[in-house]
Amino acid sequence: MSDLLNKALRYRWLVFWVLAFSYILVYFHRLCPAVVAVDMMRDLQAGGTLLGLLGSAYFYPYALMQLPAGLLSDSWGPRRSITLFFSVATIGSILLGLAPSAFWAIVGRTLVGLGVAMLFVPTMKVLAEWFRVREFATMTAILMVMGGLGSLTAAYPLALLSNWIGWRFSFVAVGVFTMVMAILVWLFVRDRPADLGWPSPAESVGSSPPSIGLLEGIRRVLTYPRFWPVAIWFFFDCAIFFSFGGLWGGPYLMQVYGLTKAKTGHILSMLAIGMIVGSPLLSFLSNRIFKGRKPVMVLSSFIVVCLTALLAFYTDTLPTAALYLICLGLGMFSSAIVVIGFTTTKELFPVQIAGTSTGLVNLFPFAGGALFQPLLGYVLERGGKVGTAFALAGYKQAFLILFGCGLISFLACLFMKETLVRE
Template identity: 35%
Template sequence: MPPHQSGGSSARTARAVTLAVVIAAYMLSFFHRFAPAGIAHDLTLAFQTTAASLGALAATYFYVYTIMQVPTGVLVDTLGPRRILFLGGLVAAAGSVLFGLADTLNEALVGRTLVGLGVSVTFIAMLKIIAVNFDERRFATLVGASMLVGNLGSVLAGAPLSLLAQSISWRGIFVGAGALSALLGVACWFFVKDGGGERPRFDRTVIFGGLASVLKNRSTWPAVVVNFGLAGSFFSFAGLWATPYLMRVHELTRAQASSHLSLYFAGFALGCFFIGTLSDRLGKRKPVVIAGAFLYCLLWLFWLTNIRLPLAATYCLFGLMGLTTASFALTWACAKEVNPPMLSGMSTSVTNMGGFLAGALLQPLAGWAMDQVWDGTLANGVRVYGPDTFRVGMACMAAAACIGFVASFWVKETGCRNIWQAPRPGP
């Protein structure tokens, strides 16, 4: 009997507690993911970085996160989420403390790498827990609701982080975040239940065979590319470049720019919930993804023009951008529903890898492109980038978004259910 159909109130309570603890860890991972945007100015001053170096510092998280997606999918499908969430929390704690205490850019890079390594397991573990513990017809809704709550961490990485960093310093914040990571890791050990569902044995033949079947499945790849384009441009823009862009091009104060970022994240959180719920209620995936990706790409045109808009207009655009960005949240369901149910961890991790690979590439690429057209202006020894320079960086991210939109037309419609069929044996 599937786990979501078994047990009484105690079983339901256990599943709820398991999901709540993982969502709390997911909140912290979102905070770490987008924190560089809120303190970009502080990091530039602390380490005297160029745009390319700042992009590399922020992207280090995404490099290791990308590399870990497939191994994480394998681990949650074999060992279960509990053990890797515990270890991940401890590694992220060490990295956050090191990042907060770093005296040099290299030390900060190591700390950021450890943070990325530690939190890289959280999301796939959460998807696995939802997949094996709850009704698959509610998968997108539950993922959206979890992301709605989890995204509070990204909201905190906007205006609240920027304001707090000016009063108690960004270093103290990351030391505190490290302590919280350790506590959540321990909580996962005691409260997370791996749940039911069939798991493959930890056998290399079984594991590589399962991974190969996901990778060979042509229906997997459109979701991966959509995630690459939409999530990647989101991670690059909101994760680093949005705040300095708004301050320099639109001449907003740091508080105004960071509040735009918080509104973006709030819109994204709401979008994840409502888009997932809409998709489940319509019984369709593909048209929702296409419509959201199209609107998201249209909004990039405003940032490419560098037109100065009223403050109310930029707030509205950032909120709308957050809502439409959330369309990529359906890609995990799209990939899961065209692959074997027992390989849900692997299929979602392969899809998730697309967005983080793009984030890892786009953050330093945008910075490198801006350095190529920088006019040499300095202020207190720090490079100053003008509107035309930022346009080049924005173009890199907009191009990725367009790639995701085009790929959305190849996503396979599943009707919000698993449509995978085992290959028929030969004659």
């Protein structure tokens, strides 16, 4: 038995790293339009609103798939679910690269969002089968770092690649890589060690608390007043990050400051650095320094208000160093902070409905991105153009909206319940 357990302990790392490298693609696809947005507008003859719809087409299916992802993982299994849906993402990415019009590009991006939506929840289920409870948080943190690497590749490396082979062939190449990862998942990932005839490294827990049905769990979450400040915070906080970091930050830097695509990608890569550094830093501050969730959420939201104020009121007069710091700050305090937000949500409810509460609250960040990306595109279009570039007045109005989002998310934090139980 010990020999079989040792095999499982070794093999689980292959399972983990295949899934972790797959997770890079989730964040890459989420943020990749920012760097190539200007090229896509030109080649697809799309205005701001249409490009906003193209960017947000990822978020609608991703948000809608959060609850079905858990159900499919339980009924059909993570390995089969991820392989099938990553194949869908492959088709979507290749279609996006070959799209003859904005309509087909939107169809492709929708398929990408649908496909990659099926990775995170099934991966959590696989990790729970292969790793011990005390190891689970560490493995999740490593997974978040891999997501940060995905954001990083969507910035400067994508700018270089698109300069070399164009944005269209870049998406085709990413589609091929997505298919490779789908094949690797099918070949090497197993839902649980028992599929290979091995014992599970995960400890067997004693008597588990009585289960709560899905509908009852949804009812409990949605009718609990303390859930809604967290949900509102997620909606407006992530609207800022996805709107700026996922789409309009690229055109802003190129059109207002006249930066090259490569330089723009370099600055936007600070979003990913902020995510990678911020996740462990904010967790440390929450657990060790403040010994609470709410103080870190309030502090982070206040910093986001300050950052969006700089964009809204000093839109065209910021030094280059400030642009780097703004992107670094948004990566840390608007994106990495969601780790604390998810922890807060999980701690609000009994463990039996932790998955349901997390799945429900996870609808709100993607709904924020889905709504505000095209809204900002509409505002930019209404602000007029100077040649082919959006006018400065449009960017000022768009960033005023993000400043308003920052204020609302800050106010929502003040109504949150402290969930960390002090020993």
